[in-house]
Amino acid sequence: MTKKRVTKIDPKEKLSPYLDHQSNRQKKKTKAKTKVSASLSQLRNERKSALLKRLGLLVGISLFAILVLGYYISPLANVKSVQIEGETDLPVKDVVTATGIKASDKVVDYLFNKQVVNNKLSQKYSEIKNVNFRVKHFNNLVIKIDEYHTKGYIKTNKGYRKILSHGKLGSQYIPWSKVSSDKPVFVGYNHEISLKETLNLFNSLPSDFQDQIKLLSGNTRRKSQVIFLMKDGNVVIGNVSTLKSKLKYYNKIKTKVGKNTLIDLEVGAFSRPLTPNEKRAYGIT
Template sequence: MAIFNKGSKHQKHSEPLTPWEQYQQNAADQEQTEQRRHIKWSGKRLRIGDKLPKLKTQRRRSLFKRVTLLLAIFAVGALVAGYFISPLSHVQRVTVTGTDKLTSSQVKSATKIQSGVALWSVIGHDQRTSQRANQAQAQIGKVTTKLVGVNNVRVTVKEIKIAGYLVTGQNYRRVLENGLILKSTYSQPGGGSPIYANFKSGSRLEKMIAQYAKLPSAVKHNISEIKYAPSKANAERVHLYMNDGNEVYATITTFANKMAYYPGIVAKMKTRSIINLEVGAYSYSFKNKNN
């Protein structure tokens, strides 16, 4: 009978194992498998045990972060609520800029921006404020607001300028450069703006005002009266009386472009004259006046 080493699994046999030897070999293999399984599961249990303190630390950190976040949100909410309740959230002082004819009191009244109103109802609502102000005061075109410091507000107004006074019977009505004719009447026109006379058509008057609005300020202030004076050859003719003593004939549709030459023409004239801008640009003395 051949001799075999029972403890060696890898020994090669020259002859088949007997039933007894096969049984011993199987028992040894099973014991080794159980030992490896025990070591494997023991290792797992040790590794999970090692991780338990880390998991507890992570949970504490996560809880701390959530509590901190909640406290921060609560603090911010309390600060915001406190601000809106405190006097700091209300307008303390209002400064008005950009006006010409309007007063600060008129602007404050039209915009309803005054000391004591809530800042949140003013800042960021320029479009609504402009609409409200224009309804109350037609000369207010656009309003912009800016927060200055903690609770001071600067109100900047784009004022619609006065284009002149329209003759209506024995009275005068103020006309704005956007073509709007105000309802209020005056017994005398104000200074610095021309008088519009003989304008029967509202559309023709609007065209004339639109042309006037394009003129430089120096030329505007030199016009005393704009009289609608059509002729057979020119249905759009207007007759101007200037503050410097000259007179001008022009056409409504080309009025702004032609009046740009007025200062240069006057500089070359030796005496007060009549300037015709209907066709071309030339002047002649009052002695040769022929309408």
């Protein structure tokens, strides 16, 4: 009788794939749990950090608001002094009075509501174009005045007044010592209409010709006539309607004549020496 051959089987070998699979699954589960745990921990930290930032921002804003409110209701926010800045001939004390600013007023109110003061001053003083405010040392209010450009001056019985770039006359009478030699003087203009017409003509002229004019005389024979005393001592006569178009002849004539010459551009275009009486009349010596 033949004996059957018995093959030995190692149970571990048969179970090894299963055990390895189970082991890998267990490792993956452990790894996944670790990742989830790490993600949750990171998320909690991020949320905590964001919460702290928002809390810090709210605290900062609250503290700032408390400081601002505390400053506003304290005497430190009251106007202590008012200072005027800018090149102006206006009386400083009168300007400050015209603003209506009181010592009990708050400095901050004027920083955000300058238009009220601007309107008050521009209505009283035609020279003022705009005003701006700034604060110095907590409660010292500084008003910066921006004035209209001065085109010239008009002579009156009380003194000289500025002719401003927007066509109005200055509110103040100034002495001859404050009249700029760079600007022309309008004399003999008793009617505002004739002054306005001449001023419109003057503004339409080339700037290089404007700079040569020393005086504009309203003492003319005709309403349409204009008389310019030039800085070189010559006198130019023209017509309100045609002078601008005839200036091309002025430069040609000017190069051929000397000082104290009358250059007439009213009808034609010619020149002649000024008479002694004309020199005295125009103040030419």
